[in-house]
Structure formats: C-alpha cells, structure tokens
Amino acid sequence: MEAMAIVSIFVLAVFVGFEVVSKVSSTLHTPLMSGANAIHGVILVGAIIVADHSETNLELGLSLAAIVLATINMVGGFVVTDRMLEMFKGKKKEADK
Amino acid sequence: MNRTMYDLIGLAAGVCFILALKGLSHPKTARRGNLIGALGATVATLVLFAYNAPLNNLGWILGALAVGLIIGVPAARKVQMTQMPQLVALFNGVGGGAAALVAIVEYLNLGAEATTAEVIFTVFTVVVGCVSFSGSIITFMKLQELMTTRPVVFPGGRFVIAATLAAVLGASGWVVVELGTTPLLVLAALSLLFGILFVLPVGGADVPIVISLLNAFTGLTVAASGYVLDSTLLIIAGTLVGASGTILTRLMADAMGRSLFGTLFGAFTAKPQNVSAAGEERPVRSGSPDDVAILLNYARRVVIVPGFGLAVAQAQHTVRELADLMISKGIDVAYGIHPVAGRMPGHMNVLLAEANVPYDQLAEMDEVNPTFGQTDVAIVIGANDVVNPAAQTSPGCPIYGMPILEVSNAANVIFLKRSMRPGFAGIENELLYDPKTMLLFGDAKASLTKVVSALKAL
Numbered sequence: 001m002e003a004m005a006i007v008s009i010f011v012l013a014v015f016v017g018f019e020v021v022s023k024v025s026s027t028l029h030t031p032l033m034s035g036a037n038a039i040h041g042v043i044l045v046g047a048i049i050v051a052d053h054s055e056t057n058l059e060l061g062l063s064l065a066a067i068v069l070a071t072i073n074m075v076g077g078f079v080v081t082d083r084m085l086e087m088f089k090g091k092k093k094e095a096d097k
Numbered sequence: 098m099n100r101t102m103y104d105l106i107g108l109a110a111g112v113c114f115i116l117a118l119k120g121l122s123h124p125k126t127a128r129r130g131n132l133i134g135a136l137g138a139t140v141a142t143l144v145l146f147a148y149n150a151p152l153n154n155l156g157w158i159l160g161a162l163a164v165g166l167i168i169g170v171p172a173a174r175k176v177q178m179t180q181m182p183q184l185v186a187l188f189n190g191v192g193g194g195a196a197a198l199v200a201i202v203e204y205l206n207l208g209a210e211a212t213t214a215e216v217i218f219t220v221f222t223v224v225v226g227c228v229s230f231s232g233s234i235i236t237f238m239k240l241q242e243l244m245t246t247r248p249v250v251f252p253g254g255r256f257v258i259a260a261t262l263a264a265v266l267g268a269s270g271w272v273v274v275e276l277g278t279t280p281l282l283v284l285a286a287l288s289l290l291f292g293i294l295f296v297l298p299v300g301g302a303d304v305p306i307v308i309s310l311l312n313a314f315t316g317l318t319v320a321a322s323g324y325v326l327d328s329t330l331l332i333i334a335g336t337l338v339g340a341s342g343t344i345l346t347r348l349m350a351d352a353m354g355r356s357l358f359g360t361l362f363g364a365f366t367a368k369p370q371n372v373s374a375a376g377e378e379r380p381v382r383s384g385s386p387d388d389v390a391i392l393l394n395y396a397r398r399v400v401i402v403p404g405f406g407l408a409v410a411q412a413q414h415t416v417r418e419l420a421d422l423m424i425s426k427g428i429d430v431a432y433g434i435h436p437v438a439g440r441m442p443g444h445m446n447v448l449l450a451e452a453n454v455p456y457d458q459l460a461e462m463d464e465v466n467p468t469f470g471q472t473d474v475a476i477v478i479g480a481n482d483v484v485n486p487a488a489q490t491s492p493g494c495p496i497y498g499m500p501i502l503e504v505s506n507a508a509n510v511i512f513l514k515r516s517m518r519p520g521f522a523g524i525e526n527e528l529l530y531d532p533k534t535m536l537l538f539g540d541a542k543a544s545l546t547k548v549v550s551a552l553k554a555l
Contacts, residue, residue: 003214006324006332013320013333016115017340024122024345026352026461029442033309033345034185035121035131039114040315040338041188042138043196046322046331048145050202051161052152059202060154064161066198071165072172073192078135079173080184081121085128087178087450 034081041074103148106140107330113137114334118341141330178448179408182440183240186308189315190233196318197226197285203325204281216276218321220269223281224288226318229311231292236304236311239296240440246304249297258294265291300496305441306349306357313342352436353499381517384535386544389476389511390551392535396473396509398429400465402502403445404438406479406515410541413452416478419549420458426552432458433465433475433502435483462502469506477504478513479541485526494524510534513544 024032047066054060113133120130145152152158169188176184200222207215238244251257268284299307316338323331350357393399401420407413420430432454438445449459460468469475477484480502488499504510505528512529514536528534537544 009329009332010320010336013336014340017118017337017342018344020115020118020337021122021341021344021348024348025124026348026436027443027446028122028124028127029309029345029349029352030182030185030305030444030447031127031131032118032121033312033342033441034181034188035117035134036316036338036342036345037185037189037192037312038131039117039134039138039334040192040196040312040319042110042114042141042331042334043192043199043319043322044138045141045145045328046199046319046326047195048142048152048158049149049326049328050199050206051154051158052149053206054154054202055206059205060157062198062205063202064157066195066202067158067161068165068168069191069198070195071162072169073188073195074138074169075166076169076173076184077188077192078131078138079170080176080181080188081131082128082135083173084178084181084447085131087447 031081031084034077034084038074038077038081041070041072041077044070044074046070098144098148098150100148103144104329106144107328108333110137110141110144111330111333111337113140114337118337177411178451179405179411180241181447182305182308182444183237185441186233186236186240186311189308189312190230190237193226193229193233193311193315193318195226196315196322197223197230197288199322200226200318200325201281201285203322205278209276211276213273215325216273218324220272220284222318222321222325223285224265224269225314225321227285227288228292228295229315229318231289232296232311233308235293235296236299236308239299239304246300248300254294254298258291261287261291261294303353305437306346306353308441309342309346309349313339313346316340316342349437349442352442379530381529382532382535384511384537386537386547387551388535389537389548390555392474392509392511393423393428393476393548393552394426394555396423396428398431398468398472399423399474399476400431400433400460400469400472400504400507402433402435402438402475402477402480402484402504403449404435404478404480404483405440405444406513406541408439408444408448409479410543412478412542412545413448413454415542415545415549417449417452417454419545419552420454422549422552430458431460431465431468433462433504434459435462435480435502438480438483462500466503469503472507474509474511475504475507476511476513478545479515481514481526482524484528485524486528487524487526490527496524504528505531508533512536513541514538515540 047070051063117130117134120126200219204219265287272280316335320335423430484502484504487494488496488501
C-alpha cells in the first residue's frame with residue numbers, strides 16, 4: 001500500500017480514537033479498557049495470515065502459538081467485558097422500577 | 098472473493114470497532130457497544146477464511162483456534178468479579194505476545210526481501226509486544242498477590258533499567274543492519290527483560306494505570322503489524338486502541354491524582370523507601386459486632402466506604418442488607434465510592450450493582466466528601482489507601498497527592514479489616530490509631546453478618 005495512504009489512515013484513526021473516549025465517567029474506565037483490550041485481539045487476523053504462508057515448521061509453530069494467544073485475548077476479552085457490563089444492566093433495571 | 102470485497106468487509110469491521118468504543122463510553126450503550134466490537138472481530142476473522150480459501154495449514158489453524166477458545170472462554174466466564182482486573186492484564190499480555198510472535202514469523206518469512214520500513218516496523222512490534230507481554234505478566238502477579246504488591250526497587254535499579262533500555266535500542270539497530278534470526282531473538286529477550294524491570298518499581302495503586310498503558314502499547318503493535326502484513330483493518334483497529342488507550346490512561350491518572358509522567362518514569366526515578374519500623378506495637382481500639390451495631394443504631398447519617406476487602410469477601414449482598422436495615426430504621430445511608438477503590442476504576446460500582454444497590458445511594462467522592470462533617474459514622478469496609486490521610490499530610494509517601502475520601506471528618510470511623518496489614522500500596526494508615534476509630538477484625542462478610550443480626554436484635 002502507498003505510504004501516504006497508510007499515514008493518512010493512521011492519523012485519522014488516532015483522532016477518532018481520541019474523540020470517542022474523551023468524555024467517559026470513571027465508572028466505565030474498567031469496562032472500556034477491557035473492551036479496547038478485546039479489540040486488539042484482532043491481531044488474530046494477523047496470526048492466521050502468517051500461519052497461512054508459513055513455510056517452515058518453526059514459522060508454523062510460532063504462528064500457531066500466536067493464534068492461541070490472540071484467540072484468548074479476543075474471545076476472552078469480549079466475554080469478560082460483557083460480564084462486567086451485565087452488572088450495569090441489573091442496576092438500570094433497578095432504577096427503572 | 099476478490100480483494101475489493103475483502104477490503105470492504107475489513108473496513109466494515111473497522112467501523113464496528115469505532116462504534117464499539119463509542120458505545121462503551123456511555124452506560125446505556127456499553128453492552129451493545131461491546132457486542133458490536135465482538136461482531137466486528139468475528140466478521141474480520143471469518144472473512145479471512147473465505148478470502149484466502151483454502152488456507153494452507155487449515156487443520157492446524159482451526160486446532161489452534163479451538164485451543165484458544167477452550168482456554169479463553171472458561172477463564173472469562175468463571176473468573177470472580179474480584180479477579181477481573183488481573184484477568185484483563187493477562188489478556189492484554191497474551192495479545193502483546195501474539196503481536197510479537199506474528200512480527201517474528203513475518204520477519205523469518207520475508208528474510209532478505211524485507212524492506213527497511215518493514216524491518217523497522219517489525220522491530221517496533223517485537224520490542225513493544227514483548228514489553229507489553231512481560232509487563233502484563235508482572236502486573237498480573239502483583240494483582241494476584243503471587244508477588245509483593247509494593248514497589249520493587251533495588252539499589253542501582255535505575256542504572257540497570259537505563260542500561261537495559263540502551264541494550265534494547267542497540268539490538269534494534271543490530272536487527273536493522275544485520276537482518277538475521279539471532280539479533281531478533283536477542284532483541285526479543287532484552288525487550289522481555291525491560292518489560293519486567295519497567296513494571297517492578299510500580300506501586301500497588303498505580304498498577305491499573307500501567308495496565309491501561311500497556312493496553313495502548315499493544316494496540317500500537319497491532320497497528321505496526323498491520324503495516325507489515327498489508328492489512329488496513331489491523332492498522333485501524335490497533336491505532337484506535339492505541340489512541341483511546343492513551344486517553345484512558347490519562348483519564349485514570351487524573352482520577353487518581355497521579356502524574357502520568359511520574360508513573361511512567363517511576364522506574365527511572367524510584368528510590369528505595371524506608372519501610373516504617375515493622376513490629377511497632379501501638380494501641381488500637383477494637384470492638385465487637387455489638388459495639389458497632391449500637392453505634393449505628395443511634396446514628397443519623399452513615400456513610401459506607403467499600404474497598405477491595407469487600408470484593409474479596411464477596412460481601413456486597415450483606416452490605417446491602419445492612420444498608421437496607423439501617424434505612425428501615427430511618428438512618429440516612431450513602432455509599433462513598435472512591436474512583437479507584439478496589440483494584441481498578443469503577444470496580445466498586447460493578448460489585449454493588451451486582452447486589453442491586455440503588456444507583457442514587459452511590460455517591461462519588463466529590464459529592465460525599467463535604468458531607469463527612471455531618472456524618473455520625475463512616476464504615477470503611479476493606480478499604481485502606483483511599484481513606485489514608487497520609488495522602489494529604491505526608492509528602493513523599495507513595496500515594497501523596499491522591500484525592501481521598503475524608504472519612505476522618507466523620508464523628509466515628511469503623512474499620513472492618515482482616516488484620517493490621519497495610520493496604521495495597523503498603524503504607525501505614527494513621528487513622529487506624531485515631532481515638533475515634535473502632536476496628537472490627539475478621540472477614541468482611543462474616544463481620545457484616547454479625548453486625549446485621551446484632552442490629553436486628555436492638
């Protein structure tokens with residue numbers, strides 16, 4: 001890909017990242033961190049790409065290890081965030097009553 | 098599937114991640130936001146199988162995915178609310194490790210064909226991914242109390258750290274110039290070591306900030322891998338996490354009254370601390386559950402200050418029972434929530450929400466602090482550092498400058514504690530020796546249950 005396009009994507013994504021979380025109450029700091037943590041688990045895509053074009057046993061072994069770790073990060077991250085937020089749902093219901 | 102279709106679906110996944118972060122910033126939309134993020138990640142993974150079909154090593158890939166699922170899902174499902182922070186740290190660490198491994202494989206694969214830019218991004222990913230991995234493991238061990246929660250500082254430590262950093266930079270240069278497996282492995286090893294040294298001197302209260310920072314680091318490594326692997330999605334997702342993680346780290350540091358700079362470079366500036374003379378015996382006033390019940394029975398206003406001890410004892414339901422009982426006796430009850438009570442910002446809100454504590458009883462620090470003067474009893478349940486007056490009175494102590502709940506202004510203070518052991522930050526709390534303080538030793542849940550039955554009997 002062209003270097004300029006990559007730089008543009010990067011810079012714009014930085015600003016979007018700053019913007020979306022700039023006003024968040026301390027109550028949500030932990031779930032937000034945990035959710036962002038799960039999102040970087042998408043490195044799983046990278047791990048599968050390198051596993052696909054691995055040529056030696058060493059490369060394959062390392063990339064399979066990467067797949068295992070990335071899957072734990074991604075799936076575990078979303079599940080644990082959901083569990084945290086489940087608690088907030090209970091609270092809302094209570095307040096509505 | 099052609100490349101355009103693949104890229105468009107990747108872009109859609111990127112948009113999902115933006116919506117996810119946006120949703121997670123508001124209580125009402127948080128859960129949906131998380132699910133949108135999960136959807137984006139799932140789509141991004143599945144589309145890869147369709148685009149590159151059939152993948153080489155498909156059986157191996159599916160097997161590794163299954164292993165990850167078998168480990169990750171039960172871990173996330175079964176973890177207790179109290180252990181959530183260390184699990185997040187661990188997940189972040191394995192993500193960083195995965196990014197580093199991906200970079201190493203890609204480097205081996207490209208061999209001499211790698212362009213200089215690719216090598217530089219690879220070096221960045223390996224260094225930061227390894228630091229994030231080993232650093233997160235240390236924070237996990239600190240939070241799980243597998244090692245001391247105090248800052249670990251050894252004589253000459255900062256020189257060792259500075260030397261390690263210099264070695265990491267040297268090895269980075271070596272990899273760029275030499276292009277080989279050995280330099281890369283040396284670089285990875287040095288980076289792992291640096292990650293450990295970087296986190297060791299961080300004291301208990303700063304651990305959440307470090308986790309957040311390492312989280313942002315991992316995001317950036319994912320973005321760098323995106324460049325090497327020619328994946329726009331990884332660049333977008335990684336950059337989003339890097340940027341939002343940086344902001345979040347700053348917000349957390351602000352909430353705790355910590356200087357971000359001080360936390361980050363604590364490793365370089367930390368000095369060995371004089372541990373206050375251990376074993377020094379000073380009189381404390383301890384009471385029985387009946388004494389506590391009597392004190393509460395005649396109070397007009399009570400503020401409950403929950404801390405990590407409440408989480409450990411799983412006493413959130415019992416504390417609600419006590420609060421309801423007091424309210425039925427006409428006592429004005431509020432929960433004073435310190436933003437970082439527990440081991441992470443918002444930890445207490447999550448726990449009390451689980452016990453269905455009405456939202457309007459939870460008071461944030463700024464709201465509740467001016468009311469302590471009119472409060473008859475402040476009950477501190479398993480909290481220590483967040484009410485420690487040393488944060489206001491003794492410059493030089495590790496938590497100096499952190500805003501605290503000023504429970505010492507209340508007419509009476511009751512501490513429910515397991516023992517006289519100092520809090521997570523390892524600092525002695527003068528308030529425990531104050532004449533108006535009464536201590537009730539024991540597991541928070543057991544103590545609260547006894548107080549509830551004593552109060553019922555009155």
